[in-house]
Amino acid sequence: MGKFWSEHRYPFTQKGIVERYRVAKRLLLLREQGWSDDSLGRAVARQLDLSDSRIGSPLFFTLWRLEKQFKSPRQLLDLLVAIVGMPEDVTGERAENQALVARFYPNLAPHDSFWWELSQLVDQAFPCQTMSQQDLLARQLHQLRYVISSQQAEYVRQQFKRSGETDRQALARYLRKVYPWWHWKKDYTIGSSARLHNKLKFEQGTKRYPSAYPSFNIKILIHFHTEFILDSRGNFLNELDAQEVTEIGIVNGASFNYGKAGKRHWDLDVDTVRPHDPAFRNQVTQGFRAPNRSGRGEAEYDRSYFNPQGLYAEKGLSNHQQTKLVVREFKQLLKKRSR
Template identity: 45%
Template sequence: MWRLLENESFSQAGLQRRYRQAEQLLLWEKAGWTKSDLSLMTNKALQSSDFLIGSQAFMDLWQSLYALKEPRQLLQIVLAMAEMPKELSGSKGEVQEILAKFSPNLSPDSSFWKEFAGLVQVTFLGERLSAKGDLEKRLHQFRYVISCQQAQWVRDYYKKRGMTDAQALAKYFKLKKRKTWYRRAYDFDLSESARLHNKLAFHEGEIIHPDNQEGANLKIVMGFHTEFILDHQGRFLNEIDPELRLQNGIINGASFNYASKNDHRHRQLDISPVSRHDPQFRKTVLKQGFLAPKLVPRPILKKAPSDWQTSYFNKQGFYAQTGLSKYKAVKQAAKAFKELIANA
């Protein structure tokens, strides 16, 4: 490491600077960057704040090496820098420690997220992300970390005293373009299906709502990769959260998508790995019988007698509320959020 810094002046002050710089470079090397990689950073006066995912120093190195290093190596480096555990516990303390590894400058619409997802796509072809493995498990659970980081970023930058998470998100979206029928380019989309984020449980004829609260959960996506889930009270729903741990969040929370759109790759990368790689604390809650409504648009299309009763589209079914199907209730929530953006 000293060889990388041999241009530093030979004086007491120079040696001190050289020591501090070497100390910082060793952190990067420990995370998996090679000495050759780090030679690109020897002219930077590195600070401890630079050793954060999304910092300017990190992004400079990332952009220089993104197309040159093996995708798997880059994925492992990011997980190492985040100090991603083998298994998330879901505790607030753990979440806070992991979030502290991200730069406050890393926004939900940063190009880094699309590039990171692209690395996962080329590394794990077919159903490989569902295979048994430490990297596979940590990467799957990292989706929950990313969504948590993105929600917390919105809180940190836009949420003022007395505001809800929904109001803060509306403030963030105020100057961004919503998907409409006349726009080919847009920043966020309120029309993506929220069916999988509205799970309920049933026990001996009783309908069980997460946190014993009835309401529709709204899904908003940015570039499909980034998603935010809001409950009927305007709270972010995430599997892990440094502020408020909700059962509804664990069950129906947001999870960053490695796929680029809702197709077979979405199932391979973001849905199939859940059963094997989900953290135990979430598996324990879901084992209480929480299930998503069925994708049965009309009674005539049901395959089993109970299918229409548990349909996303049945206004008199088990998932219905106040005379609306869950699908319509989500649409109503989307309309209310549009108004929130307009008034932000």
């Protein structure tokens, strides 16, 4: 790393020596994260501020663009999980959730193009069904999906939520600002099937909702990759929430999607749950099951998402019908003007 100093001179004074020491210390930390000497040398030559390398920061994007020139998709993903500090298994504890979310720059928005770039890297690094095989990086990336969803929920809360408001109100304000009504391209969808996010447990014939309150949870997607889950009360549901850890969040929470709709979604996001979910979530979700897609007259129609008299129904409406009512409420909220 000695060549750095010939490119970026410091005066031989007390102030200059202190500054050189500060930069050297920061460079060593960045090197430990996995950034290459070449990229760091260019950053020093450009006299970039090295103090903030959180994912999404100006320094991160500069170094990331440099690394992309010679690193493979897998090497880039290895670098990313190292920066986040992803363990082999997350614990689900709030302190850890907060620490992981804190590795992201607070202005990294859910609609930033970096997320689509990340999805492409995962798609390239894990062809066919290799994402669900025993592989430490695959396990870390699968669990990173929960961290990303938590980070994106925190962005909406911190940037758009006002005192006394729900997450739902904040999300509506965010969507109105980023995608106003005249926006020509439909970049987000409301009301995509949330069947898998409406799991219940049946104990001795008694229906039990996670967190012990009836809720019909809806899904909002941005470019299919970014996912928000809202419960009937207007709360974000996340497996690794940075503000409040809840049973309903762990069971029915959001997870960022690496794949696109179709087979790659199953390869990268659905089939990975069984081999790579963390132990704490496996324990909490035990016994909870999502409604099935059976139609009238088919086997196990009593557990169908569409049965208005089935086990997942409430007040004469199917689980699907109940979620549609919540979707309608959210769409009405989107139409309201707010400052």
